[in-house]
Amino acid sequence: MKVAVVTDTHSGITKKEADELGIYLINAPFMVNGKQHYEGVDLNHDSFYALLEKGADVSTSQSSPAELLSLWDSLLKEYDELVIIPLSSGLSGGCQTMTALTCDDKYEGKVFVVDSLGVSVTERRAAINAKLLSEKGYSGAEIKRILEEHRKSNIIYITVPTLKYLKKGGRITPAAAALGTLLKIKPVLCIDGDKLDAFAKARTMGKAEEIMIEAARAALSGRLEDDEGEESFIYVVHSQNGEAADLLAEKIRGIWPKADVETAELALAIACHTGPGALAVAVERKLKEAVG
Numbered sequence: 001m002k003v004a005v006v007t008d009t010h011s012g013i014t015k016k017e018a019d020e021l022g023i024y025l026i027n028a029p030f031m032v033n034g035k036q037h038y039e040g041v042d043l044n045h046d047s048f049y050a051l052l053e054k055g056a057d058v059s060t061s062q063s064s065p066a067e068l069l070s071l072w073d074s075l076l077k078e079y080d081e082l083v084i085i086p087l088s089s090g091l092s093g094g095c096q097t098m099t100a101l102t103c104d105d106k107y108e109g110k111v112f113v114v115d116s117l118g119v120s121v122t123e124r125r126a127a128i129n130a131k132l133l134s135e136k137g138y139s140g141a142e143i144k145r146i147l148e149e150h151r152k153s154n155i156i157y158i159t160v161p162t163l164k165y166l167k168k169g170g171r172i173t174p175a176a177a178a179l180g181t182l183l184k185i186k187p188v189l190c191i192d193g194d195k196l197d198a199f200a201k202a203r204t205m206g207k208a209e210e211i212m213i214e215a216a217r218a219a220l221s222g223r224l225e226d227d228e229g230e231e232s233f234i235y236v237v238h239s240q241n242g243e244a245a246d247l248l249a250e251k252i253r254g255i256w257p258k259a260d261v262e263t264a265e266l267a268l269a270i271a272c273h274t275g276p277g278a279l280a281v282a283v284e285r286k287l288k289e290a291v292g
Helices: 015-021 045-053 065-075 094-101 121-135 140-153 164-168 174-182 205-221 242-255 268-274
Strands: 003-008 024-026 029-032 035-038 058-060 081-085 111-113 154-159 186-192 195-202 232-238 260-265 279-285
Touching (some): 003 121, 015 024, 024 065, 065 094, 094 111, 121 260, 140 279, 164 268
Parallel strands (some): 003 024, 003 081, 232 260
Antiparallel strands (some): 154 279
């Protein structure tokens, strides 16, 4: 049975990387000053952040059902089943939309939408795991079951230098943003499962980094049962903050030398909600079925 794996650009996977991985890609749209754009198609990172510096209004939107169904129909001419890995249902309605589309008789038992609860690097890892499982002969239904059973094995901590974009995206109230800005607070947020919650607050980005490292340590020694990080991935993610991300990654490698530590940049459709300068630390236990 031939199983195709599809994810979207919220994962941070580029078209070139998707081709190399053998994964199909949905371009997640976002809006800049009311005009729809696609990352790597008509807008790159430098141009996007230059527009933000000029005060551009940014927001996100979903792929149209027509675009999704066109891709599915095309792939089903070549593959028996499709496994779709969208952005977490906790942050977007896209997962629910795709799940509803699979209720059509022509897709039932052929298209499997996986709510991996992944965001950015964890969504990317879910797509890679799905591809590895498909190569091992797992069916679409089996891949969906395995990935959804595994989804509580990751947790993300993220901090931003300004609350402006979280307020614009409706992630925090205007009153909370105004108070946080007045007090010069750098929030540390936690994405755990399908929820985005406030985790802690700091006065400096350096202190926020310390909080994220200690939170990662607690997650590794607690839920992931991997004190040394040997069975886990640790990710450092940023938005136009590569130097700080590299320094933070080196610090993490010193603490957990046995862990796989990776750095990545947030997709633009995610950066719409964080703005530039964001830093995140994510931990995820390796999926034994994919690596074993």
